[in-house]
Amino acid sequence: MTNLLTQVTNDEGITTLTLNQPERRNSLSLDMLRALGDALSDVAANDASRVVVLSAAGHVFCAGHDLKEIRGQFGSYAFQKELFEKCSEVMQQIVHLPQPVIARVAGVATAAGCQLVASCDLAVAENGARFATPGVNIGLFCSTPMVALSRNVSRKHAMEMLLTGDMIDAERAEKIGLVNRVVAPELLDETVYTIAATIAGKSAHTLNVGKTAFYRQLEMPLDEAYHYTADVMASNVVSHDAKEGISAFLDKRQPEWRHK
Structure with missing residues (x-):
């Protein structure tokens, strides 16, 4: 599972966790969730880490759950329950992590990918990023993503995203409180790591x-x-x-x- 996630810690106490399966749109397969959960556990125990940046390789931040994996297990309720419970566990790990977590969002974040952004303490997006909870469009309501979403944006904004499944742009995401800042792509890393360095300098x-x-x-x-x-x-x-x-x-x- 090491190829699913990359982890880099620099001397300033900033740990970067990167979803590293761009060919699968960094989808949250069960293996990806296990890798991310293990990495978060390691970070929680690392006294040298002051702040975490959650990033993604490629042009999609995270497309949510791996629908091909889900379809392949249509006959197994046990697998589906394990998948969604593991996802819920990882989202709570982010919330309960001792270190603040900043989502660095480039590209699309949909369904559980949007949930991942909402679960982080802060989020910075490039101006081309887009967000959606589109499960309603395929008959699978984004019930677990709505837990994080509804705790970060107002009820009516959350319900609009959940009921329509429509994609929103980064500027709209900033207005409703899903992300903190929207910047040009060339300023994304500078902005994220400036914030991270500021936080890392605290106790x-x-x-x-x-x-x-x-x-x-x-x-x-x-x-x-x-x-x-x-x-x-x-x-x-x-x-x-x-x-x-x-x-x-x-x-x-x-x-x-x-x-x-």
């Missing part, structure tokens, strides 16, 4: 605290969310890096992170 401990709290509080009632985040901040402020960061700010010097 890894602080990033983990903040990312974890962000997703947890989203599902809470307002009063519970404030109670929870007040406790998070109180715990955060007594950590080494918060003490160092506050002192460095007051002393007008650069902080020296220990990532704890």
Whole structure:
């Protein structure tokens, strides 16, 4: 499965995971999902990694599930259940990963590929990128993709994508909150890695605290969310890096992170 995914970590703490099966439109076959899940597990345990860039080789970011694989297993409910459960597991791995994840989107991201973009913490797309949840067009509603989609864009925008299956362009994706920025293709890498480098320069401990709290509080009632985040901040402020960061700010010097 090593040919399905490439992983590169540079000296600045940025890990790049690249879907590497362009001849199959980087589809999320069961093997691809297993490879991506394994890579995410490795990254989670890598203290040298501060931020992750999720990229793809070729002209398609990800075309979703491998429909030929699905058709070949029409007779096996067990296979279909394993496939969609593994996909759901990988999407949750991204959300629960200690490091922030930035989707670098060039080309088309459809169905579970759109789900992959929505599951990342940030997304930057080239201006020619397009997005869709077109399962309704082939009789297979994008039920698992809608979990991530509906948590990133408003209900009506999500329902429009899910019910029509229509493709939207990058500018529309930015307007509805599916991606953060849209840039010219020649600026895609510069933009993505500038953001990644900015994040990588922060305390890894602080990033983990903040990312974890962000997703947890989203599902809470307002009063519970404030109670929870007040406790998070109180715990955060007594950590080494918060003490160092506050002192460095007051002393007008650069902080020296220990990532704890």
